[in-house]
Each structure stands twice: as structure tokens, then as C-alpha cells.
Amino acid sequence: MSIYTQNRIKAHNELATKGWTIKFRPWTVIYTETFDNKKDAIEREKQLKSAKGRIFVRSILKT
Structure with missing residues (x-):
């Protein structure tokens, strides 16, 4: 981490x-991703907070 x-x-x-x-x-940290720059990290965070992103997050929480 x-x-x-x-x-x-x-x-x-x-x-x-x-x-x-x-x-x-x-x-508690259950999943991480690494990015080369802050711009890409912020873009991914916005995606995770979208409807499709929340589906992805919920799928991780179920495992």
C-alpha cells in the first residue's frame, strides 16, 4: 500500500x-489502483462514483 x-x-x-x-x-482498504498521474486518478475516481462505477464497487464488496 x-x-x-x-x-x-x-x-x-x-x-x-x-x-x-x-x-x-x-x-478498510479492500481494493487499490495505481496511476501515473493525478489527472488519471481523478478521472478514475469520478468513474467509480458514477452508476456503473458503483456497480463495480458493489461487486468487489460482495467477494
Whole structure:
């Protein structure tokens, strides 16, 4: 797991004091993807938050 991923999980589980992420603690990493640049990562995140992306995420959660 990358240091970036570790820092994001720490932020979600320990550092956040308000917002959506604190309602569903603790967060656990079950899937990661690596990208060469931030633009591609943001594009993929937007895709995962779409209807088709949510179907993909739910399929991972079922396994």
C-alpha cells in the first residue's frame, strides 16, 4: 500500500472531525489502483462514483 493511501486512510479514520467519512468509520482498504498521474486518478475516481462505477464497487464488496 502506498504512503499516499496510508495517509488517506489515517485521515479518514483518525484526523477527520466532520463530514461524511466519520459516519462510516473505520474505513478498510479492500481494493487499490495505481496511476501515473493525478489527472488519471481523478478521472478514475469520478468513474467509480458514477452508476456503473458503483456497480463495480458493489461487486468487489460482495467477494
